[in-house]
Amino acid sequence: MAARYQQIAQELREAIRQGEYAIGTLLPSEGDLAARYAVSRGTVRQAVAVLEQDGSVAARQGARRVVLGEVPTHSFAEMQSFSMWATSRGHVPGAKVLSVEVGAARQEEADRLRINVGDDVVRLQRIRTLDDEPVMVERSFFPGLVAEHILAMDLTAGSITEQLTALGFVHAHGDHLIDAVSATTLEARLLGVRRGSPLLRQRWLASSPTGQPLAWSEDSYRHDAVIINVRNSMSANTLARLSARS
Amino acid sequence: MAARYQQIAQELREAIRQGEYAIGTLLPSEGDLAARYAVSRGTVRQAVAVLEQDGSVAARQGARRVVLGEVPTHSFAEMQSFSMWATSRGHVPGAKVLSVEVGAARQEEADRLRINVGDDVVRLQRIRTLDDEPVMVERSFFPGLVAEHILAMDLTAGSITEQLTALGFVHAHGDHLIDAVSATTLEARLLGVRRGSPLLRQRWLASSPTGQPLAWSEDSYRHDAVIINVRNSMSANTLARLSARS
DNA sequence: CGGACTAACCTGTCTGGACAAGTGGATTTA
């Protein structure tokens, strides 16, 4: 069973969605909420901290919290798995394997996956589809740790992430680099766009709860397929702008 | 003076940066840290919660925290202000005004800025430069609330964000939509790239501590100028993937 | 009428304590 503060956070989220607490209006005070839910003020603070972090409410010392709005109901798992995301949105995800191979890690791969140069690495290239339409070219790299599991999977079917999760390799952290690139001739052909067409590239590292890198992936989306949304605030900022040249 | 837990968070961050707590190793237990800093366990938890949220350490119930790594030292203010970001990285930011006008809000502008159709809106177009090299085309929209201040500013000089902050209009929240687009003929000419060249577009809404929208901006970067970095985790996810068509 | 002041209210910070629940290593058992 979820913790009490999580239940309360969920109820507050729901209330905001239902319009019970309209955008721009004030949330009840911590004291009121504590009385209403029959919990201590500390527990209420844990609950509203969740909403603050999501960017759903704004807090200022001395003043009651302001409702900023609902926030995309989009779990971490949906962000880390193309298949889960597509499915939850009513689309049919698909994958076509272009190549799979096991090889010795090159310098860059070793750096990304925090392994040694020469260690085993699985390299996988796939086209990802949404309702049979190609929208993304995926180049993934997996460390030796999960190599045998990857090779044993049906790579055209569901999500690798989900299958690894079932095996105990849970994605717990993500680190994403987002930029725009030109479609190469190959990518253009695979995605059905013109060469040089803009692609939204998301390169990301997934790690386990203990910080162990589980996968590095370079996902290039057709520019008309997806938009990435990020929220930040003075009290919760995980967003940075990096120089491309360095 | 900053709160004690913030000081401790800062010291821990520093210790990680210095290699005192190496990547992949364990952080001391909450009890140890509480004793070391002579504070209660609750205060230590507040401190490490900051690092967890940044994605700098990983936490699991029952096990000590694992150091994931340093994280870009990039404040919220640096993300919200091109000038501050450039300056802090040793570059010289610049701006060339293409147009400024005050007009009646159209439907989309009103929606974004949470004002009524027909209300005053300031529309501003600028080219932003880094060391005199054009890297971004900026289209900004400001609500009537700050209109007079915007019009009174030197728009070619420093940061509008900083000037507004000095006037009491502080950016406290950001909501960002990131995608890739093709450079129009005009944009290509302004940025010195070929027409159709990929641009990284960041459309974002900045709001005050009370949730009042302060600015909406559409920033299109040369694809070779910037990369956006976001970290997320199971316990702190502010990242979502949206369908471009909707 | 406008500005300064005040009091009620509210969130931020911190303490100390208690128990639940998960981890990991050592020990015992089959």
Next chain:
DNA sequence: TAAATCCACTTGTCCAGACAGGTTAGTCCG
């Protein structure tokens, strides 16, 4: 030897209370 058990340790959750410090609205005064 391999599996099950146990135990010390550690983090997660929740409570009650105290005080600091910011906000807000009303009141009083010039």
